[in-house]
Amino acid sequence: MHLRIAIALATALLTQTPPSAPSSHVRTREVEYRQGSTVLKGFIAWNDSVRGKRPGVLVVHEWWGMNQHARNQARRLAEASYVGFALDMYGNGKTTTHPQDAQAFVAEVTKDPAVLAARFNAALDLLKKDPRVDTTRIAAIGYCFGGAVVLGMARSGADLAAVVTFHGALATQSPAQPGKVKPRLLVLAGGADPFVPPEQVEAFKKEMQAAGAHFQVVVYPGAKHGFTNPDAATYGMPQLAYDAAADRESWAAMLQLFREIFP
Numbered sequence: 001m002h003l004r005i006a007i008a009l010a011t012a013l014l015t016q017t018p019p020s021a022p023s024s025h026v027r028t029r030e031v032e033y034r035q036g037s038t039v040l041k042g043f044i045a046w047n048d049s050v051r052g053k054r055p056g057v058l059v060v061h062e063w064w065g066m067n068q069h070a071r072n073q074a075r076r077l078a079e080a081s082y083v084g085f086a087l088d089m090y091g092n093g094k095t096t097t098h099p100q101d102a103q104a105f106v107a108e109v110t111k112d113p114a115v116l117a118a119r120f121n122a123a124l125d126l127l128k129k130d131p132r133v134d135t136t137r138i139a140a141i142g143y144c145f146g147g148a149v150v151l152g153m154a155r156s157g158a159d160l161a162a163v164v165t166f167h168g169a170l171a172t173q174s175p176a177q178p179g180k181v182k183p184r185l186l187v188l189a190g191g192a193d194p195f196v197p198p199e200q201v202e203a204f205k206k207e208m209q210a211a212g213a214h215f216q217v218v219v220y221p222g223a224k225h226g227f228t229n230p231d232a233a234t235y236g237m238p239q240l241a242y243d244a245a246a247d248r249e250s251w252a253a254m255l256q257l258f259r260e261i262f263p
Contacts (some may be wrong), residue, residue, distance in 0.1 A: 059141055188218050
């Protein structure tokens with residue numbers, strides 16, 4: 001298993017288009033949309049040099065909200081020739097840098113699972129309407145809180161090709177039922193993440209095995225929570241730290257999965 005992961009990672013790194021090459025062709029746009037009466041503010045990015053329809057990827061933000069980190073991931077997806085859409089789970093594009101506020105935001109949006117799913121699906125519907133997107137090839141990625149969101153959608157039977165989580169919560173009150181999980185799952189976790197301890201990772205593996213899901217878990221030794229976010233150390237939480245190697249390797253692992261499922 002470790003050898004296969006190493007080979008896949010090396011292949012992804014060797015074949016990845018250098019970010020500087022297509023960046024001049026990346027276009028972005030702020031998008032306002034709605035879920036019921038709630039105004040949501042997203043961010044879409046695409047590569048003008050790509051012809052024809054291409055896969056679309058939803059990006060679900062950390063518990064800080066739809067901030068610059070989420071926008072950056074949408075841009076990176078565009079550089080890799082996908083359409084990236086960073087969605088808004090909180091409403092009105094609100095963000096914070098304070099853990100207590102972030103906790104309150106999460107508590108508010110998760111108190112009604114139907115609202116959580118509806119906000120995800122509102123973004124999914126918008127992405128599918130984009131003329132550049134192949135609606136048969138849609139994936140979703142999530143960070144931290146966003147990782148829990150995309151896994152929750154996968155557990156509920158969402159019709160997605162792939163779901164990828166970066167330092168996302170894995171525990172759930174609603175375990176996946178056999179045959180319910182449709183997308184390929186890739187979980188990218190930090191080996192030193194106190195919010196996603198080894199026992200949570202093992203419980204997730206058992207859950208997905210019982211559900212018959214097609215999944216892979218990659219753990220990056222020494223990586224803390226938030227390892228993809230260069231601003232992780234600025235939030236005043238010792239559990240968080242950026243890890244450049246884990247960020248680079250996890251992104252390459254995601255791209256490798258996309259190459260496998262999006263021919």
